[in-house]
Amino acid sequence: MHGPSLTLGFEMRVLVIIPTYNERENVLPIVKAVLAVTGPDVHVLVCDDNSPDQTAQLVEGLMTTESRLHLLVRREKQGLGPAYLAAFQWGLECGYEVLVEMDADFSHRPEDLVKILETIPKADFVMGSRWIPGGRTLNWGIGRQMLSLVGTRYARFILGFPVSDFTGGFNAWTSRVLSSIDLPTVRSNGYSFQIELKYRALTRGFKSVEVPILFEDRRAGQSKMSMRIVIEAIYRVWLLKLKGNAEKLKR
Ligand SMILES: Nc1nc2c(ncn2[C@@H]2O[C@H](COP(=O)(O)OP(=O)(O)OP(=O)(O)O)[C@@H](O)[C@H]2O)c(=O)[nH]1
Ligand SMILES: [Mg+2]
Numbered sequence: 001m002h003g004p005s006l007t008l009g010f011e012m013r014v015l016v017i018i019p020t021y022n023e024r025e026n027v028l029p030i031v032k033a034v035l036a037v038t039g040p041d042v043h044v045l046v047c048d049d050n051s052p053d054q055t056a057q058l059v060e061g062l063m064t065t066e067s068r069l070h071l072l073v074r075r076e077k078q079g080l081g082p083a084y085l086a087a088f089q090w091g092l093e094c095g096y097e098v099l100v101e102m103d104a105d106f107s108h109r110p111e112d113l114v115k116i117l118e119t120i121p122k123a124d125f126v127m128g129s130r131w132i133p134g135g136r137t138l139n140w141g142i143g144r145q146m147l148s149l150v151g152t153r154y155a156r157f158i159l160g161f162p163v164s165d166f167t168g169g170f171n172a173w174t175s176r177v178l179s180s181i182d183l184p185t186v187r188s189n190g191y192s193f194q195i196e197l198k199y200r201a202l203t204r205g206f207k208s209v210e211v212p213i214l215f216e217d218r219r220a221g222q223s224k225m226s227m228r229i230v231i232e233a234i235y236r237v238w239l240l241k242l243k244g245n246a247e248k249l250k251r
Pocket of ligand 1: 018019020021022023047048049077078079080083102103104105107217218222223224225
């Protein structure tokens, strides 16, 4: 269904992290799709916030036959940022060399995961982008498209790095980036989490590449997008900029 399995032209232990909150319709199909397009060096970690819809129990069921699948369950829903921080820490402690962020709802396509992983040898981190030639969104209303585009332009203008999709959440990070950007001090929760990680990596001089992706609106399950997430992104970008300026002055 998703084309040939990925044979990476390099040996690296890869962990694809899928955060979930009430994703019972999506979780097993997305995990199986990722495992199907990748080889033995690529593992999956589902990071669930104790979803009341039993998402984690479904994953546990598949783990009995799938050794490349792992599960991290947290006590309660705390937002995307804290879930990723816990998952990154888990992955780094286990010695994975590439850690990928990927949504459960099929907005991030397994075929684009292959493209992103093939690009990782050329960079310290790779960003999936909806807003470069070859990238696009599908079935997203004009409101969501404008929000995403305006959000990314806003972050780019204030932070001053030429990133085309600052809020995008389909990214691959080498362990050398994640171990040097002081993850325990990251406070962002929603979209601004993606902006903050990218900004921290870029200000430390890490090399990035953007890969075009097709982002399709979720087919099943409930959206967790909220006005709170948007407002957080608006003010966090300024906090990041002010902190960045203060650090420059100290040097
Ligand atoms: N562990 C955890 N996962 C979360 C949380 N919030 C969202 N997620 C997951 O993070 C991924 C992205 O969230 P989405 O709800 O798809 O956010 P979005 O793509 O901006 O919006 P929609 O697709 O419209 O819902 C999905 O896999 C969610 O299940 C959370 O608080 N904890
Ligand atoms: Mg989504």
